[in-house]
Structures are given as C-alpha cells and as structure tokens.
Amino acid sequence: xxxxxxxxxxxxILTIGAVTAVYAKENNTQNNFGFGRxxxxxxxxxxxxxxxxxxxxxxxxxxxDAAKAMENRDFDSMNNFMNNITDEQYNQMTDIMKNNxxxxxxxxxxxxSRQEMVDIHNSMMGR
Numbered sequence: 055x056x057x058x059x060x061x062x063x064x065x066x067i068l069t070i071g072a073v074t075a076v077y078a079k080e081n082n083t084q085n086n087f088g089f090g091r092x093x094x095x096x097x098x099x100x101x102x103x104x105x106x107x108x109x110x111x112x113x114x115x116x117x118x119d120a121a122k123a124m125e126n127r128d129f130d131s132m133n134n135f136m137n138n139i140t141d142e143q144y145n146q147m148t149d150i151m152k153n154n155x156x157x158x159x160x161x162x163x164x165x166x167s168r169q170e171m172v173d174i175h176n177s178m179m180g181r
Contacts, residue, residue, distance in 0.1 A: 056117035061136030065175035
C-alpha cells in the first residue's frame, strides 16, 4: 500500500509537470520546459523542496516504503506501486494531498479516475 501511494504521488507530480509544460508551450512562453527537466530528474531532485516535502508527507502518513523508493529514485518500485494501486488508496492519496496544502494536485487527481492516472503514469514512464 505504501508503495502505491508513492507511485500515485509521483505520478501526480509528473502529471502536473507535464500539464505545465504543455501550457507553457501553448502560450509561447520563454521558459522551455521539457519532460527531461521534470521534478524526478537528478538536476532538480536536490534543489526541489516540493519533491522533498512530498517524501516527508508520505513518511508522515505511513508510506515509508514508497517514500524510500522516491528518495532512491527506484522507478521499478514506483511503477509496481502505481500499477497495483486500489481505488481506496487513490482516494486516500487524494485526501492526503488535499489536507496537506496540495489542493491543486488533489483537484487534478480528483478530475481523473484511478485507471486514467495509472495510464498517464505508464505513458510518462515509457511503460
């Protein structure tokens, strides 16, 4: 269960990054975001407070294994978690986001089904 929350949180973070990239590209902004510069990549992991806050949030809500996989960038464990997440776990993750200052992420997660989020995750991870 802990691993599933990790993957969901990671997926939500990556989805928000992808949406931001599309929005920036469509609006011809000067920022050239790309998936390769996403939150999960080494260049941004240590300097990105949000990523570290997500890990801490997961640890504080009983998802230590998932948090450890995120810290270690263990993508196989994250994929395994994501592909096996239940609707109950997905809803729990959405509530955790909503109750801890990530209302935007919670709204995004609430706007798609668990299976749609799994599909988005798998698409972004090249699986």
